[in-house]
Amino acid sequence: MTAQAESGTDPAFYEQTWDLSYRHALGETTSRFLAGLAKGEIWGRRDPASGRVLVPPRSYSDRDHTPTTDWVKVANEGVIEMFTVVYEPFRNLPDPPYALAYVTLDGADTALVGYVKGLDLSDREEAVRRLAIGERVVVAFADEPTGTAADYWFEPAGD
Amino acid sequence: MTTRTAPAPIAVLATHELVAPREDHMSLEEMIFACSSTVLKKAGLDHSTLEGVVMSGQDQIDGRVISCMPSAGPAGGVGRDVTMIASSGDHALVYGWMRLLSGQGSNVLVIGWSKPSESVSLAHSQSVSAEPFVLRAVGMNDTIAASLQASRWYTPDAPVEDPVSWPLGAEDLPADADAVYAAVLATADQVGPEGPIAWIRGAGWSTDQYDMGSRDLTENTPLRQALAQIEQISGVPRARTWDVVEIAAASEPAVRRAAEALDLPATARVNPSGSLRERPAPAHVSGLGRMLAALDAVGKGEASHAAAVGLHGFAGQGATVMVFSGEQER
Structure with missing residues (x-):
């Protein structure tokens, strides 16, 4: 923890930084999802009540409050459901501009969030047109997986 | 769900708010004390006659943890029952009512607060709200979530000037502030001859799935569920008699979509207290702030019936609706 106090007639402040670390248990379902990314595969879980395939996978269906059952491997391509291009800097996020999208992969019933790369974002109109809802994208995977959800991203299909 | 007897009338005796774009001269605890002592005085109460306190704070933004403990004193809660709602401020008003x-x-x-100016990087603090496995690895905050949602309502050729995050510009996004909002509620037998500011007619609230990729973000599902809950449990007619509706949301497009979902009469006024930029508020208690604005409209006689909608969480995962009126009706 660092601290710095200022005094005087002006408002005084006490700045603190707390360096807290956490070690989150992934659970079996997320562990398998991340392991699949390292192999270039996206896996979902089927909700038996609705038949929906949930991606990213959960061990339960939060809509029906029932356990999910079997694993389903979905395609490495799909359609954009929503997107944004970020132009304002946010701490711990990439330098803008960058694009994010939710994509429903073929065989899945819910959308997966990820960065969209491989676009020239300096031409805003063209970038937005290529990111439009319904546009197809493919999943790309890191050559050196980190074991996290940062191991995948999307790219426009056909590039 | 069956229709039940309307809840007993509960009065709002007084409200007070302290709002500043950036409050550098008072600590958060001093703001809480100033607001709580003022609203109690307005209500004709003091610490000796106050019976309980319901709080709502955003600890990760304020840099406090379990802040109901250090804040019990400035809120007037020592020697009283104190409950802190670890969710949006609009829930605190519902819990006080209940x-x-x-x-x-x-x-x-009921008192809710947030002092985002004390977060050296607000967006960084917000990012802790994201679940740790997928969303944090990508990065998410209120602005990005609101923009993703708004992309469902815009076509690629929509004119968008200087977006912060396409398709939303600064004018579409809420202005931040340091704020404390407070209200004193009482049972009908506690209301003096001068009457209350307003009576609470009913409340409903609902929560959608956390994962935005599992939701239809164009449907306003939690809002519709909250409205149905009010109608079925409190017996309050949906929106037909509302003169004023105050809506807190993550973006102006989200406000417009929520207003459309309410199916308001043509004469109803939406957010007469100001747009999301004109009425700055921290996200965590923006719904509570709008509820005070709706109460103010009733108290000033500008509305006989007013409602407030608090949409909270990434892209409006949750919705709270409260309905107020100037007359004690059942």
């Missing part, structure tokens, strides 16, 4: 409906006392102070 506390009295359940017979747990005859008055309660």
